[in-house]
Amino acid sequence: MTRLLGIGLLLATASTLSAQAPASHRAPDWLATHKTVVEAQRTTCAVCHAQESCWQCHRGNPQVAEGLPTAASGTGLNVQVQRRPPATHTPEFANGHGGLADSRPEACAGCHVRQDCLECHRPSPASAGGYHKPGFLTSHPQQAYSREVSCANCHNTGGFCTSCHKQAGLVANGPINRGYHDQAPQFLGGHGPAARQSLESCVSCHVENDCLTCHRQFNPHGPGFAPEKLQSRAEEMCRVCHGAAIPETSRQRR
Amino acid sequence: MRVSSLLSLATLGTLALLAGRLDAQGYRVELDARVQGVSYRGWQLDSIPIDQVQVQNGLLYTPGGIGVTCLAGQAYCIFYRPGDKVQAYPFAATVDFALWNFGVRGLRFEGSGRLAVDGKAGPTTSLSTQESMGAWPGTKPPAQLIEAYLAYDGPWYALRGGRVANVSRFGYTAFDGAQVRFHEPKERIGVSARYGWALARGALVPWTDASLDPLDEYRPSTRDMLLGFDLDWNLPWLTGRVLYEREWASENSVTTVASELLGGDVALRPHRSVHLSGGLEYDMALGSVGNADGAITGMLPKGFGSVTLGARRYRPRFPLWSIWTAFSPVPYNAFYGQAAVHVLAKLDVRGRVEKYGYDETEAASALMTVETDGWRYGLGATYRHSPQLNATVDYQAGLGVGAQAQTVDLGVNWRARDMLNLRISGAYVERALEFRYSNNTLWRFGLDADAKVRPGLRAFGGAWYLAEQRDRPDAAAFDWNQVRFHIGLRFGFGSAADRPTLPPSILRIPEGGAQ
Numbered sequence: 143m144t145r146l147l148g149i150g151l152l153l154a155t156a157s158t159l160s161a162q163a164p165a166s167h168r169a170p171d172w173l174a175t176h177k178t179v180v181e182a183q184r185t186t187c188a189v190c191h192a193q194e195s196c197w198q199c200h201r202g203n204p205q206v207a208e209g210l211p212t213a214a215s216g217t218g219l220n221v222q223v224q225r226r227p228p229a230t231h232t233p234e235f236a237n238g239h240g241g242l243a244d245s246r247p248e249a250c251a252g253c254h255v256r257q258d259c260l261e262c263h264r265p266s267p268a269s270a271g272g273y274h275k276p277g278f279l280t281s282h283p284q285q286a287y288s289r290e291v292s293c294a295n296c297h298n299t300g301g302f303c304t305s306c307h308k309q310a311g312l313v314a315n316g317p318i319n320r321g322y323h324d325q326a327p328q329f330l331g332g333h334g335p336a337a338r339q340s341l342e343s344c345v346s347c348h349v350e351n352d353c354l355t356c357h358r359q360f361n362p363h364g365p366g367f368a369p370e371k372l373q374s375r376a377e378e379m380c381r382v383c384h385g386a387a388i389p390e391t392s393r394q395r396r
Numbered sequence: 397m398r399v400s401s402l403l404s405l406a407t408l409g410t411l412a413l414l415a416g417r418l419d420a421q422g423y424r425v426e427l428d429a430r431v432q433g434v435s436y437r438g439w440q441l442d443s444i445p446i447d448q449v450q451v452q453n454g455l456l457y458t459p460g461g462i463g464v465t466c467l468a469g470q471a472y473c474i475f476y477r478p479g480d481k482v483q484a485y486p487f488a489a490t491v492d493f494a495l496w497n498f499g500v501r502g503l504r505f506e507g508s509g510r511l512a513v514d515g516k517a518g519p520t521t522s523l524s525t526q527e528s529m530g531a532w533p534g535t536k537p538p539a540q541l542i543e544a545y546l547a548y549d550g551p552w553y554a555l556r557g558g559r560v561a562n563v564s565r566f567g568y569t570a571f572d573g574a575q576v577r578f579h580e581p582k583e584r585i586g587v588s589a590r591y592g593w594a595l596a597r598g599a600l601v602p603w604t605d606a607s608l609d610p611l612d613e614y615r616p617s618t619r620d621m622l623l624g625f626d627l628d629w630n631l632p633w634l635t636g637r638v639l640y641e642r643e644w645a646s647e648n649s650v651t652t653v654a655s656e657l658l659g660g661d662v663a664l665r666p667h668r669s670v671h672l673s674g675g676l677e678y679d680m681a682l683g684s685v686g687n688a689d690g691a692i693t694g695m696l697p698k699g700f701g702s703v704t705l706g707a708r709r710y711r712p713r714f715p716l717w718s719i720w721t722a723f724s725p726v727p728y729n730a731f732y733g734q735a736a737v738h739v740l741a742k743l744d745v746r747g748r749v750e751k752y753g754y755d756e757t758e759a760a761s762a763l764m765t766v767e768t769d770g771w772r773y774g775l776g777a778t779y780r781h782s783p784q785l786n787a788t789v790d791y792q793a794g795l796g797v798g799a800q801a802q803t804v805d806l807g808v809n810w811r812a813r814d815m816l817n818l819r820i821s822g823a824y825v826e827r828a829l830e831f832r833y834s835n836n837t838l839w840r841f842g843l844d845a846d847a848k849v850r851p852g853l854r855a856f857g858g859a860w861y862l863a864e865q866r867d868r869p870d871a872a873a874f875d876w877n878q879v880r881f882h883i884g885l886r887f888g889f890g891s892a893a894d895r896p897t898l899p900p901s902i903l904r905i906p907e908g909g910a911q
Contacts, residue, residue, distance in 0.1 A: 350719050
C-alpha cells in the first residue's frame with residue numbers, strides 16, 4: 143500500500159510539474175531545437191528530467207540521454223514527458239514520409255527503431271487494420287487504380303494482388319472479352335488509355351498472353367519507349383514478340 | 397537447397413548453439429501471434445446457351461436477370477454471377493530477436509521470421525503448382541524468413557551479412573548477401589555497398605518462387621542478383637542520399653537485367669520553421685524519370701500547426717523480364733497542399749487536397765472515353781478531451797480515374813495509462829467503378845481493445861460488423877454482411893527484463909537494454 147501511495151504521489155507530482163512546464167517547452171520548434179538547449183543547460187534539465195524522461199521519445203537511440211542522471215540515482219524528479227510526434231507527422235505523413243525517411247534516417251532513428259518501419263513494410267496476413275483502415279477491402283479498387291501510393295512498395299503484385307483476385311474469380315481465365323468491364327461495352331477496342339494509365343491494375347487480373355493474343359500484331363509501344371535501352375538490358379523480352387527479327391532500327395541504335 | 401532455406405537453418409543452428417550460454421548473453425526476443433477471421437465474396441464466371449437468353453429493353457439477360465455478353469458465332473453467352481462466400485482465418489506468428497555480447501564489442505545477431513498459415517484453403521488452386529492456395533494472401537510459403545543477419549559496427553564502418561532488408565525510395569528490397577558501410581567518425585558522410593541474391597520486390601521470397609506466380613506466367617528460372625551503392629551525407633542544414641541499384645539474372649549465358657535504377661533524396665532546412673525535401677528515381681532502362689516528389693513544409697508560429705505544398709509524380713515499375721515495360725505505362729503528375737492546425741487547445745483540424753493528371757497516353761480511341769485526371773481530398777479533426785480520451789473524424793474522397801470512393805471514419809479512443817486502450821469506431825464507404833457496374837456502400841462498426849496483461853505481455857483484439865451493399869442494375873446485385881474479428885498476443889523478454897519501465901522499442905535494442 144505504501145508503495146502504491148508513493149507511486150501515486152510521484153505521478154501526481156509529475157502531472158503537476160508537467161502542467162507547469164516552462165514556456166519554452168510549448169514553442170512550435172521545441173522538438174526540433176531542444177537538443178541545443180539540453181547540451182548547453184544539462185544541469186537545468188536534470189532538475190526535472192532523468193534519462194527515462196528522454197527515452198519516452200528517443201527509443202531508437204537512448205544514448206542521447208547519457209548526460210542526464212538515471213531515475214534510480216534519485217537526483218532528478220524523472221518527470222515523464224508526453225510522447226508526441228513532431229508537427230510534420232500529420233495523418234497524411236504515413237503516405238509521404240518515404241523521401242524524408244530515406245534522406246534523413248538518423249532523424250527518424252531519434253524516436254523509431256527498425257521494427258517500427260517493418261510493422262507496415264512487411265505486412266502480416268493476420269493483421270486487421272493498421273496502415274489500411276478496416277474498410278479498405280471495399281474501397282481498395284479506387285485507391286489501387288489511382289495509385290495514390292505505390293502498392294508495390296510493400297505488396298508483391300503476383301503474390302498479393304493476383305492470388306487474391308484469383309480466389310475472388312476476377313482473373314481472366316481463358317479468352318478475354320467476356321463482359322467483365324460491362325459499363326464500357328467497347329472496352330476491348332478502347333482500353334488503350336486505361337491500360338497505359340493503370341497497367342498495374344490490369345496485370346493484377348490479366349497475364350501476358352491475354353494481351354499478347356492481339357498485341358503481337360498491334361504495336362503496344364507508346365510514349366517513352368526506349369527500344370535500344372531496353373534491348374541492351376533485356377533482349378530476351380524483346381524476342382517474346384519479335385523472335386530473332388528484332389527491328390533493325392533498334393539494333394542500329396545500340 | 398535454396399539460399400533462404402540455408403539461411404533459415406543457419407539461423408536456427410546459431411540460436412541452438414547460443415542457447416546453452418544465454419545466461420551470459422545479451423538477448424531480446426519479441427513474439428507476436430495473431431489471427432483474424434475475414435470473409436469476402438467475388439464473382440463466378442458462368443454461361444448459358446444463347447437460346448435461353450432473354451431480351452429486355454434491348455439488353456440481354458439470363459432468365460434470372462443477370463446481364464450477359466454474347467459474342468458473334470458463339471453458342472453460349474457469358475455472365476458473372478455472385479461468387480460463393482470465401483472464409484479465411486489467417487494466423488501469423490512473428491518473432492523478432494537480437495543477440496549481442498559475443499565477446500566482441502559491436503557484434504550482434506538480429507533477425508525476424510514468421511510462420512503464416514490460413515485455417516482454410518481457398519476455392520481455387522495455383523496454376524503454376526496445381527496446389528491449393530490460401531483463402532487470404534500472404535500465407536505462402538508458410539515459413540517466412542524476414543531478416544537474419546550478423547552485424548558488426550566498428551568506429552568507421554558497419555558490416556551486415558545474411559538476409560538484409562532495406563526500405564528506400566525503391567521500396568522494400570531484401571537480399572541474401574552482405575552490406576558494408578564506411579563513414580567518417582561523426583557519420584556526416586558515408587558510402588555503402590551491397591551485393592547478394594535478391595528477393596522479389598515487396599516479397600520475402602525470390603521471383604522464382606511459385607507463390608508469386610498463381611497464374612503460371614513467365615518467371616526467370618534463376619534467381620536475380622543485386623548490386624547496390626549508396627552515398628549519404630548528414631550536414632546540419634542538408635541531408636541526403638544517392639542510391640544506385642541493379643538487379644539481373646544470368647540464364648544459359650544470357651544476362652537479363654530486371655531493373656537498373658538511380659535515385660536520390662535530399663532534405664534541406666534553411667530555417668528552423670521551414671523544411672524542404674524531395675527526391676526522384678531515374679529508370680536507367682527507360683532513360684527517364686520515374687517516381688519523384690518534392691515538398692516544402694512551414695511550421696506556423698506558436699505551435700499553431702503546419703502547412704505543406706508539394707508535387708509528385710508516379711509511374712509504375714515492372715521487372716524488365718516481363719513484357720509490361722514495353723507497353724509504355726504513363727506517369728501521373730500531382731500537386732497537393734495540406735495543413736494541420738491547432739484550432740483550439742484541444743482541437744486539431746487537418747485537410748489535404750491533391751490534383752493529379754496523367755501524361756498523354758497516345759492511345760486515345762473513339763470507342764471509349766477514359767478519365768485522365770482527378771482529385772483527392774480529405775478533412776479531419778481530432779478532439780482531445782483529456783490525455784486519456786480523444787475522438788477523431790476523417791473524411792476522404794478520391795474522384796476521377798478508374799473509380800471513385802469516399803469514406804467517413806469516426807473513432808473514440810480511451811486510454812488508461814499504459815494498461816488498457818479501447819477504441820470504438822464506425823465508418824461509411826461509398827465506391828463506384830469506371831468500367832464495371834459495381835457501386836458499393838459499406839457501413840462498419842467496431843470495438844478494439846489492447847491491454848497490458850503483465851510487463852512484457854500485451855493482448856489485443858477486436859470485432860467489427862460490416863454491412864455491404866453491392867449495387868448493379870441487374871440481378872447480380874447483393875447484400876453482403878459479415879463479422880470480422882482479430883485477436884493476438886505480443887510477448888517480449890530478454891536478458892534485461894528487469895527494466896520493465898522502458899518502452900518496448902528500447903527493450904528491442906541491444907544498446908538500449910545492455911547499458
